[in-house]
Amino acid sequence: MYTQASVSPSCPIALQGDPTQYFASFGSAMCLLPDLTGDNLIELAVGAPCENQNQGAIYIFPGQKGGFRTTYIQRIASSQVAKGLMFFGRSMSGNLDMTRDSLPDLSVGGAGKVLILRSRTVVGVSVSMTFNPAEILLSSYECPDADTTKAATTIRVCVTCTRKSPAGEVSAQMTYTLQLDAGRVQKRAVFPGKEHSLQQTFPLRQGRNCIQYPITLPECVEDSLSPLHVAFNFTLTGQSVLSEDSPTSLSEQVSFQKNCGSDGRCQDDLRINATFGDLRHLVVGVSLEVNVILSVQNHGEDSYNSQVIITFPPGLSYRTVSLIQAIFVVSFHVSSLANLGNRLTITTNVTSSSACQAFNFSSCLLAHTPSPPSLVPYAPSATNSHPG
Numbered sequence: 001m002y003t004q005a006s007v008s009p010s011c012p013i014a015l016q017g018d019p020t021q022y023f024a025s026f027g028s029a030m031c032l033l034p035d036l037t038g039d040n041l042i043e044l045a046v047g048a049p050c051e052n053q054n055q056g057a058i059y060i061f062p063g064q065k066g067g068f069r070t071t072y073i074q075r076i077a078s079s080q081v082a083k084g085l086m087f088f089g090r091s092m093s094g095n096l097d098m099t100r101d102s103l104p105d106l107s108v109g110g111a112g113k114v115l116i117l118r119s120r121t122v123v124g125v126s127v128s129m130t131f132n133p134a135e136i137l138l139s140s141y142e143c144p145d146a147d148t149t150k151a152a153t154t155i156r157v158c159v160t161c162t163r164k165s166p167a168g169e170v171s172a173q174m175t176y177t178l179q180l181d182a183g184r185v186q187k188r189a190v191f192p193g194k195e196h197s198l199q200q201t202f203p204l205r206q207g208r209n210c211i212q213y214p215i216t217l218p219e220c221v222e223d224s225l226s227p228l229h230v231a232f233n234f235t236l237t238g239q240s241v242l243s244e245d246s247p248t249s250l251s252e253q254v255s256f257q258k259n260c261g262s263d264g265r266c267q268d269d270l271r272i273n274a275t276f277g278d279l280r281h282l283v284v285g286v287s288l289e290v291n292v293i294l295s296v297q298n299h300g301e302d303s304y305n306s307q308v309i310i311t312f313p314p315g316l317s318y319r320t321v322s323l324i325q326a327i328f329v330v331s332f333h334v335s336s337l338a339n340l341g342n343r344l345t346i347t348t349n350v351t352s353s354s355a356c357q358a359f360n361f362s363s364c365l366l367a368h369t370p371s372p373p374s375l376v377p378y379a380p381s382a383t384n385s386h387p388g
């Protein structure tokens, strides 16, 4: 009696090897492998024995829920395992442990040879970074009283390593880099040895592996608003391999203590004053420059991201700003065609991220704008002629 098989002919996914390899005979041999990646899902090995002029190669496709990923995680070419071996990958068997380490091996057949490829222990890592103290204290950074030789904080990085393979030894070297103020041009902090970054290698063991370093601030810190970013990056070498879902970097930050009282909130009280100095009259067409003298005072707690916005009429164009002792001199060019009327008004506004409200100040100056002359030179138009 004929019974219809339950195999469905539909093929929702297609696996593919190196797309630049033609006549590869991809799929000549296939075998299922026990989990190699440490996620408890089986893998698939596919042979392509005619790749590279019949030298051959094999591909490993990782398992995923309901099937296999269509992108391979490893390609092993014949030239990587044996010199001159032809048709590598024309037969395969994956359910064996020839090396007796309880980790699955894969035997791959070629022309006249069978090779055993052994799998390695997969390890997963998680990384944590802490600082002690958790905040850089005012006494460590606020000049002139700061003791810049003492550690401002101590960083501790812990790497927790777990074996993801069901068996096997963890054997790996971790090479890490730690960077202070990563991505910032003006670095504020250093490790012992006065370096902004350091690189070290240590043998990674199962369980917690911790390192710690003191961090010092060798100079007065001007920008205490931006926290100190620390970047940790690492690579693994050795017999064990890192699982796909493990991180290879971590970035954390430590803030500077704010000088803003017990409530932890900074409330500044900014005032601004603007004058034109001794200048009493501005004659448009005669004075080509006008200076605004600005002074900003803070009557409250520390101010952050403080900024001054100056509003000025058309006809003036901003030139420079210079700091002379505690005042700013802002220079403007005055166009000889500026139409200022009889009064030049400049509005200044000071604000910050810690301000309750912005503070405005307007200053004005008598201006003399000559009236446009009523007589204009007569210029007969050469083009305005009527053809006869």
Ligand SMILES: [Ca+2]
Pocket (backbone or CB within 6 Å): 035, 036, 037, 038, 039, 040, 041, 042, 043, 062, 063
């Ligand atoms: Ca797997």
Ligand SMILES: [Ca+2]
Pocket (backbone or CB within 6 Å): 096, 097, 098, 099, 100, 101, 102, 103, 104, 105, 118, 119
């Ligand atoms: Ca084995």
Ligand SMILES: [Ca+2]
Pocket (backbone or CB within 6 Å): 260, 261, 262, 263, 264, 265, 266, 267, 301
């Ligand atoms: Ca406060």
